[in-house]
Amino acid sequence: xxxxxxxxxxxxxxxxxxxxxxxxxxxxxLSYGFQPNGIAEEELDPTGLSLFEFGRRISLANEKAMRGSxxxxxxxxxxxxxxxxxxxxxxxxxxxxxxxxAYGYTNTARPYFERLRDDYYHGAIAKTADGATRGPDGMMVxxxxxxxxxxxxxxxxxxxxILVRRQVEPDNLWSDLSAFEDxxxxxxxxxxxxxxx
Amino acid sequence: xxxxxxxxxxxxxxxxxxxxxxxxxxxxxLSYGFQPNGIAEEELDPTGLSLFEFGRRISLANEKAMRGSxxxxxxxxxxxxxxxxxxxxxxxxxxxxxxxxAYGYTNTARPYFERLRDDYYHGAIAKTADGATRGPDGMMVxxxxxxxxxxxxxxxxxxxxILVRRQVEPDNLWSDLSAFEDxxxxxxxxxxxxxxx
Numbered sequence: 258x259x260x261x262x263x264x265x266x267x268x269x270x271x272x273x274x275x276x277x278x279x280x281x282x283x284x285x286x287l288s289y290g291f292q293p294n295g296i297a298e299e300e301l302d303p304t305g306l307s308l309f310e311f312g313r314r315i316s317l318a319n320e321k322a323m324r325g326s327x328x329x330x331x332x333x334x335x336x337x338x339x340x341x342x343x344x345x346x347x348x349x350x351x352x353x354x355x356x357x358x359a360y361g362y363t364n365t366a367r368p369y370f371e372r373l374r375d376d377y378y379h380g381a382i383a384k385t386a387d388g389a390t391r392g393p394d395g396m397m398v399x400x401x402x403x404x405x406x407x408x409x410x411x412x413x414x415x416x417x418x419i420l421v422r423r424q425v426e427p428d429n430l431w432s433d434l435s436a437f438e439d440x441x442x443x444x445x446x447x448x449x450x451x452x453x454x
Numbered sequence: 455x456x457x458x459x460x461x462x463x464x465x466x467x468x469x470x471x472x473x474x475x476x477x478x479x480x481x482x483x484l485s486y487g488f489q490p491n492g493i494a495e496e497e498l499d500p501t502g503l504s505l506f507e508f509g510r511r512i513s514l515a516n517e518k519a520m521r522g523s524x525x526x527x528x529x530x531x532x533x534x535x536x537x538x539x540x541x542x543x544x545x546x547x548x549x550x551x552x553x554x555x556a557y558g559y560t561n562t563a564r565p566y567f568e569r570l571r572d573d574y575y576h577g578a579i580a581k582t583a584d585g586a587t588r589g590p591d592g593m594m595v596x597x598x599x600x601x602x603x604x605x606x607x608x609x610x611x612x613x614x615x616i617l618v619r620r621q622v623e624p625d626n627l628w629s630d631l632s633a634f635e636d637x638x639x640x641x642x643x644x645x646x647x648x649x650x651x
Contacts, residue, residue, distance in 0.1 A: 273594075275594075308597060309598055311598065315608070316607070317612065324551075339534060344603035344604065350548035351548065354520075377534055397467070397468045405540060407513050408540075409540070410509065412513060412517070415513065415514065
């Protein structure tokens with residue numbers, strides 16, 4: 258039986274120790290019976306390409322890898338702001354449209370509403386005349402009790418996946434793989450894989 | 455002939471004058487021959503639903519509207535940080551996976567690299583021993599000359615759409631619809647629609 262192919266999405270490529278973290282994630286996926294899928298950017302040759310053309314080559318390779326995958330496991334830990342990495346969000350949407358199994362995790366237990374209220378607005382939100390809660394810039398402060406934007410949480414839920422929240426030590430925000438492993442465990446049950454030995 | 459259905463994506467629902475801006479966008483889309491598609495959140499009844507369940511209802515309605523649309527026009531103006539609205543990014547990915555026509559625009563001419571370097575890292579980026587440019591947090595600073603993450607720019611390019619950049623007055627960041635209209639104009643040519651009268 259061929260292994261289900263798992264597209265491992267997340268902003269790990271930007272980390273200073275990206276190769277080590279990505280290798281750990283691939284090994285863990287393998288141990289649960291999945292074939293980790295996705296491109297290694299260093300395998301793509303930028304020779305003779307403009308910066309834009311090289312970026313496009315990565316995009317095309319990622320889209321192809323997603324179409325060839327049975328599920329996505331997305332790291333939705335907030336990245337460079339209060340929301341998940343936007344490229345990862347694109348990829349979750351991509352896989353949801355294809356109806357593939359979708360799993361997500363975040364290494365913070367704080368919901369989007371708290372990050373928006375405290376980290377972005379520093380508490381300065383208030384109910385306004387129209388009944389909505391808004392920031393000083395007039396923007397509506399939404400609260401759906403979700404990890405991030407409702408399209409992400411909703412899309413994963415619709416496809417029967419799980420979205421794991423774990424609070425990890427700040428120093429381990431990008432290296433702690435327990436929540437990633439929670440996703441692997443749930444997906445392994447769904448795909449009828451044996452437990453790792 | 456029935457009008458092509460255009461899914462109008464963007465964070466406008468959060469604006470203090472959301473109803474007016476959304477109405478203007480819909481009227482403009484109509485004037486170019488498109489049927490504006492998408493849900494009006496106020497038409498969904500939250501009675502008896504938890505916050506999460508209501509969010510999920512919105513997500514389901516949006517996914518259904520996207521599947522019933524011929525193209526997406528996405529407002530990718532940076533929202534609550536240096537990147538586009540993450541829900542909109544999910545939606546662009548969703549439509550790219552379905553192979554629908556995708557158009558995007560942003561009301562700032564500054565590319566992602568500049569926003570990352572100046573707004574997020576306040577200039578504190580440097581080349582490191584591995585040859586990559588990184589911020590003080592060790593994260594790689596990518597530069598593909600793109601509007602945002604390469605999955606967004608790349609996905610739109612792959613489907614033959616355009617991604618319009620316009621620098622507007624700061625006060626008009628969310629009300630200026632010239633770049634949106636650039637997308638409508640390009641999409642109207644592609645869908646063989648007559649020019650607006």
